[in-house]
Amino acid sequence: MALIVQKYGGSSVADAKRIRNVARRVAKAKDEGNQVVVVVSAMGDTTDNLIKLAYQVNEQPGDRELDVILSTGEIVSSTLLALALESLGCKAVSLTGAQAGIQTDSSYSRARILRVDTKRVVSELEKGNIVIVAGFQGVTQEMDITTLGRGGSDTTAVALAASLSAEICQIYTDVEGVYTADPHLIPGARKLKEIGYEEMLELASYGARVMHNRAVELGELYNVPILVASSFSDSPGTIICKEASMEVKNKARGIVYDTNVSKVTVVGVPDHPGIAAAIFEPLARANISVDTIVQNASINNITDLTFTVARNDLIKAMSIVEPVVKSVGGKQCVTDSTLAKVSIVGTGMQNTPGYAARMFRVLYEQGINIQLITTSEIRITCIISEDRVKNAVQALHQAFELEKET
């Protein structure tokens, strides 16, 4: 008998009808002879509505109380799914994060899971129950309720799968899997049968909105195979696992893009030790994530420094950077919010410089100017004008033959 963990997102449990649909899918997995643990998110808009309520009584609600109120959203959907399963004649029991043994540190609103005490879940499975766990939440050693932040329910699911040595963690969502490119943009985009953890991490970081990185990292760490598939169809989805089969090696795997990019160029700062630290340390303290950083070669000990931030961080970033630049005698700061990142990702590109050259040539042939370049071992990213993104992704998708089945 296999043990599987399933997770259903907020849109999959948005109303009673959808919850009954999810119940039928869960019941099927159980009927096929599996032990089933299900993690659910809050119904549709519940979380937003609870946040709104909190702001009505306090303009700056504290994290501890906010976590308690938000945790109720997933508790409600978990009990409703248990009830829907009971009405199908299945034995089911809902557990809160605390009851399911999800033990976290006490960083409210973005708690990290320290360990999972699986005793209760195991005992309920042994009684023949389907176990429904409220996602996104945990409990500190002092029994205080915490939430896990973005991607929290995915993280709950993978952490449970790892602790229970589940055969697979199935993430059911409103997309059908991981594609070679955004299928809304590229009609010929192909759904991948499988993809490696590292590739998925790069895809997610550079624009794919399928799953949060945290859950993928956890899956990699404990080697939990993760299926991403739709809760609204029976289409097979994509498996995220340790290593793609040998035959798909030596290939680019996907093209992603992200338009949430602002570029900041600091012009004419003295090229001496400590300048970069003086600029980037205060940004880090302000919790602003800096992405690409490029420094030009120095001429007469004067250099230019360019970096990118998310667009909604730009004003805050400038308020920090401008005084610093002034104080070190820099000339000016120039910003540009009309840019986008386009990336190709694939373990097959490792140590294969030809991929980068091919990417640059494809963009050149389209007349697309490359403003910045950044690479990892399995990713090449170019920053280009936002209005050329569709053009770039289409040309790259074709050039790297991603439409073809491997």
Next chain:
Amino acid sequence: MALIVQKYGGSSVADAKRIRNVARRVAKAKDEGNQVVVVVSAMGDTTDNLIKLAYQVNEQPGDRELDVILSTGEIVSSTLLALALESLGCKAVSLTGAQAGIQTDSSYSRARILRVDTKRVVSELEKGNIVIVAGFQGVTQEMDITTLGRGGSDTTAVALAASLSAEICQIYTDVEGVYTADPHLIPGARKLKEIGYEEMLELASYGARVMHNRAVELGELYNVPILVASSFSDSPGTIICKEASMEVKNKARGIVYDTNVSKVTVVGVPDHPGIAAAIFEPLARANISVDTIVQNASINNITDLTFTVARNDLIKAMSIVEPVVKSVGGKQCVTDSTLAKVSIVGTGMQNTPGYAARMFRVLYEQGINIQLITTSEIRITCIISEDRVKNAVQALHQAFELEKET
């Protein structure tokens, strides 16, 4: 420094504005130098809405899951009150029933409190926090969530007050206190300054809808003084305590009525041992509460038996009683749902037969026929026609001089 427990009902925390109002009242109690524990009910319609959701996914939702989903209502209002207090600059922390140590048996939907482990509440009070506890809920030894049934939040408040040896338990609600009669019916009805536990129990059982009996019984058992007052005004309310002051002894204290009465008369059953048991045992098994029972003197070993039940129990009661009556050779069952109970209550009436005689005379003078009579040590109840209730209460209120201050 005094420790007080306050409880606010659902209408007192129905929206953000009312929650902020409650926060100001709580803050005032704290500012006056008290340690404050607050118990809250769910906001207005929350409980009804959660029940509706549950029925949308399961026509016969199980008690365990229903308790979990209902418990979220009080958790939400407790965090909102904590947030509202924080925005007033008060240190506050919300606790779920489980966190507050409310340990119950596992009778879902009507759990009884077994003990209160006050460790966490005490430690939060010692840190200078106002402690907000989600009412109506507890947790079993196995860490399963339970709810306490009717009057649950009042019971939570009195149980906490008893366990913490609080100076007083203040129940804030949408009425101003306990009156000598329903003030909507009797304009001259007077709010009582204080009333004994026993008197309050009789008033509540026989028609006053101020507080649930369970909380009053608990208050009596642990000798916790209970204040009932309005959360919308600063009017002083009524204290329920061990014994009303000496000067108010030897008096009727209040008139209550209840129109939720159906009478069942079983005509012509044989008068031999076991008949009453044969009728009332199956009613008890069906969880139907039988109120007044009267058996007429037997003539030729044939007797009549009359009892009352709540109106919504009548059909079920008849479906149980009719076959039994038939099987023992009884003639017929007659029902009447046009009746009401009118009661006078007061410890002052103990061993004072004059009160009963006076009540009967007052009703006689009004031309009101008495169908049944039942008494306790501190209560006399007459069952009369429903359409004479107002008349009866007015006449009795005047005859027993309840408008006069003692």
